[in-house]
Amino acid sequence: MRTFPVCPSFNVIEAxxxxxxxxxxxxxxRDIVLVRLIKHLSVQISVHLNRMVRPAGLSEVGFRTLMMxxxxxxxxxxxxxxxxxxxxxxTNMTRICDDLARKGLLRRRAGxxxxxxxxxxxxxKGVTLVERLLPRMWTQLDMALRVLNAREKLELERLLKxxxxxxxxxxxxx
Amino acid sequence: MRTFPVCPSFNVIEAxxxxxxxxxxxxxxRDIVLVRLIKHLSVQISVHLNRMVRPAGLSEVGFRTLMMxxxxxxxxxxxxxxxxxxxxxxTNMTRICDDLARKGLLRRRAGxxxxxxxxxxxxxKGVTLVERLLPRMWTQLDMALRVLNAREKLELERLLKxxxxxxxxxxxxx
DNA sequence: TCGCGATGATTGAAAACTGAACTATCGCGA
DNA sequence: TCGCGATAGTTCAGTTTTCAATCATCGCGA
Numbered sequence: 001m002r003t004f005p006v007c008p009s010f011n012v013i014e015a016x017x018x019x020x021x022x023x024x025x026x027x028x029x030r031d032i033v034l035v036r037l038i039k040h041l042s043v044q045i046s047v048h049l050n051r052m053v054r055p056a057g058l059s060e061v062g063f064r065t066l067m068m069x070x071x072x073x074x075x076x077x078x079x080x081x082x083x084x085x086x087x088x089x090x091t092n093m094t095r096i097c098d099d100l101a102r103k104g105l106l107r108r109r110a111g112x113x114x115x116x117x118x119x120x121x122x123x124x125k126g127v128t129l130v131e132r133l134l135p136r137m138w139t140q141l142d143m144a145l146r147v148l149n150a151r152e153k154l155e156l157e158r159l160l161k162x163x164x165x166x167x168x169x170x171x172x173x174x
Numbered sequence: 175m176r177t178f179p180v181c182p183s184f185n186v187i188e189a190x191x192x193x194x195x196x197x198x199x200x201x202x203x204r205d206i207v208l209v210r211l212i213k214h215l216s217v218q219i220s221v222h223l224n225r226m227v228r229p230a231g232l233s234e235v236g237f238r239t240l241m242m243x244x245x246x247x248x249x250x251x252x253x254x255x256x257x258x259x260x261x262x263x264x265t266n267m268t269r270i271c272d273d274l275a276r277k278g279l280l281r282r283r284a285g286x287x288x289x290x291x292x293x294x295x296x297x298x299k300g301v302t303l304v305e306r307l308l309p310r311m312w313t314q315l316d317m318a319l320r321v322l323n324a325r326e327k328l329e330l331e332r333l334l335k336x337x338x339x340x341x342x343x344x345x346x347x348x
Numbered sequence: 349t350c351g352c353g354a355t356g357a358t359t360g361a362a363a364a365c366t367g368a369a370c371t372a373t374c375g376c377g378a
Numbered sequence: 379t380c381g382c383g384a385t386a387g388t389t390c391a392g393t394t395t396t397c398a399a400t401c402a403t404c405g406c407g408a
Binding site for chain 2: 008015017023032038068154157164165169
């Protein structure tokens with residue numbers, strides 16, 4: 001099977017996967033490589049994002065949350081929706097919002113229709129911060145993803161979404 | 175821009191990214207979607223793997239570590255190599271190996287040539303466990319990735335590796 | 349209208365992970 | 379051979395994340 005040139009940080013991992021296959025026949029090597037690649041990339045991305053927002057006193061998760069609030073600035077969002085949008089557990093979202101609220105970046109208020117719900121709204125200060133950080137993040141992101149052309153990006157998105165769909169379906173059954 | 179059908183769990187996220195773009199022109203929407211997709215997939219995969227190895231009393235990280243040890247069963251591995259292969263920090267690897275050692279799945283011994291190093295070796299019990307679990311994992315993995323054909327998998331691997339390479343390069347500079 | 353199971357959010361305890369010291373050892377040059 | 383910066387691994391303290399229990403509120407049916 002042909003392999004591709006790859007970053008040093010992943011070479012070690014791939015070498016080890018190959019060694020597993022040598023010992024135990026039938027290993028779906030390419031599949032394992034894919035899974036590990038996704039994890040590896042996820043970590044790399046997190047590290048980069050963290051490094052970018054740290055100077056502003058935020059964590060990557062905090063920033064992601066704030067951005068989701070920014071997206072819904074006009075109406076505000078319920079906490080549960082927000083946790084879904086940011087991809088965090090509800091418990092964790094509570095803590096993250098605690099932190100953001102302490103920093104004055106968001107406001108919490110009880111829902112009017114349903115007082116169990118909590119409406120979260122980004123503050124003026126939060127908007128300012130997001131709008132200050134976003135352009136820099138976008139530039140970085142654009143630079144990093146320049147290695148792929150438009151067609152490749154589209155194809156990558158398609159493939160990853162197929163994968164996400166498959167994993168979703170696999171979930172509750174097994 | 176055309177979008178693809180996608181799992182419900184990611185729909186919310188994508189909708190929110192779209193809303194950010196409405197508010198702030200110039201957002202590289204497709205790029206952001208890609209990054210969030212990768213993170214989303216990484217989490218999904220972790221959940222699935224965890225669910226599979228939990229009954230054996232292992233965490234996903236523990237199993238991944240054990241598998242890397244299995245790959246190098248003949249010679250054993252130094253702890254630092256292992257942490258690199260498993261994609262964990264050295265600190266965390268110490269803790270994980272503590273756990274695996276307590277369960278009798280690996281042996282630790284001082285290196286002979288260099289006594290600072292610690293040689294890690296999978297135990298008989300560890301080998302048995304890995305060989306019991308692997309086939310089930312591979313079956314699951316195979317099922318999940320059946321949504322992609324061979325050509326698509328190869329293309330996905332190529333694209334992801336390109337991305338990994340780009341992020342690697344971006345690292346120390348900015 | 350009164351209950352009561354269901355739901356949204358929070359809290360507390362525990363687990364997982366990380367960064368910064370610290371310890372022991374190494375290899376190299378004076 | 380001695381000393382000393384570098385390296386491997388661990389420990390400790392702090393952060394982040396999760397699970398399970400809890401609180402408050404809702405909506406629905408008797």
